Amino acid sequence: IIWMFVPIFTPVLGITIGVLVIVWLEREISAGIQQRIGPEYAGPLGILQALADGTKLLFKENILPSRGDTRLFSIGPSIAVISILLSYSVIPFGYRLILVDLSIGVFLWIAISSIAPVGLLMSGYGSNNKYSFLGGLRAAAQSISYEIPLTLCVLSISLLSNSSSTVDIVEAQSKYGFWGWNLWRQPIGFIVFLISSLAECERLPFDLPEAEEELVAGYQTEYSGIKFGLFYVASYLNLLVSSLFVTVLYLGGWNLSIPYISVPELFEINKAGRVFGTIIGIFITLAKTYLFLFILSQQFLY
Template structure:
């Protein structure tokens, strides 16, 4: 029997080509998935380090110094410690609800990063209902907190979960009204279209100047949604020990902190997208040379500049929220609900009515 070596080589080459195509296809599938996850993880570690350093500066302390240069590895050390700590379960609690509550809180917030445009070409899903998808998905997180509080079989935990649900309902409607106003101004609910609508006049084209009332309401509501001081009633240490986190330890306890910082980062990014022009530069396009136009560049340089501008604006909001945490006292629960229902809701609805009227008159 004679074997044609040329045919064997062709078969081997074809097999290698098919294997290469399979590996390449798998790589193209996994890289867009894991790249944002890696970037978000780094962002959370940076936020934890910034919060420690900024709070130390406000209180005239040094802050973390020994875990890496300037303490930059302190957040990684804290996460590693929680990862290896014992995971305790309440003996009389609902173990199923107790276990899946933190996961629901993290996953519901993590899905919001799908629609955030970091630059013109760097967005995972440019959906026509982008901002409303964020509103709908973010409203799932309080269910995870309520499940955690109920499953703990602890009166402090359950009260913290109830507070989280009440707080979310109170501030979700003003937040939605502000988003509706931005959608009316941009004639679209897509996050990419909203950023593009602000790009014509640079700094003066931001929705911040066209929606100052909406920006203020959105800022307050987003802080309440993130449960940051002065709105951290669901986990008030002086009243509820640690709220819905009281019975948690180990990695489940760490997931609550991951969810908190994920929510803070996604709120900062949405403030940037909705009100601060997203990835666009802050000077009018007429003053930018043609070779430096961000919207026209389709290369790595343009994408990198867009990412840098987006993150710089987002971290400005992060600095404000962290500073607010260490400068304002905590509100009472009745004050928090009164602010949401009696002040922010009428103001946001009035702002939506004015925006709608102006759009109708301009037609």
């Protein structure tokens, strides 16, 4: 019975910890670049600063635009967050640790992520603000534009792996260890996927929808309180999803980097061995993901 709930609790715990770590990592790196101290009061080393900021936004006043469409204004942030959360259902955090193992897993992720720009466009239109509407239009146009090269990269990986299942793609990279990663078989595709993911996440230098110099804060201009916080949650969730898919598609997923040694085969001895192997797989997946996030933050933060 316990194993039935493990695939559910693992993504929830991973998502929560992941967002906290990403926010802390970005603030610490930016503080180091700008020679500042950074967050240090909320929790050890400031790791709970994001939780403190979220609590603050939760109790702030929720202001609605007087002449805007309040229904679209309220639904928009929820659509953006929910569409990104659904993407986690096809991500394997470890061997047999996936909510839904579908034969079209990677393409389901692309289809689900295509819903998020609709929420951003609804938010911009419902705000009854020219800056918000322009930001929503830019966000939708940018997301749709970069989904085309993203889809081509995913299609090439599916052809190499003879499957569109995320689990099968990871297994196809396990035979030769480090040298079996799709990173070496598709180096140009990896670079294109990286650039497209940055554009999908609206990170620098692809921050046109939120260009502060010309659009104030883009589609977020009229938002406050928890709805304003939902946009930030969606942004960091999307960044974590993109990094996890980089790990799954190009960096071998949960497998070790040793040729002919697979995590499931190595620990498939008894029940205790399977539990330990599952924990090792989760650790390897998250280690690759956060290492990639660390490199990404250093290269593209400023």
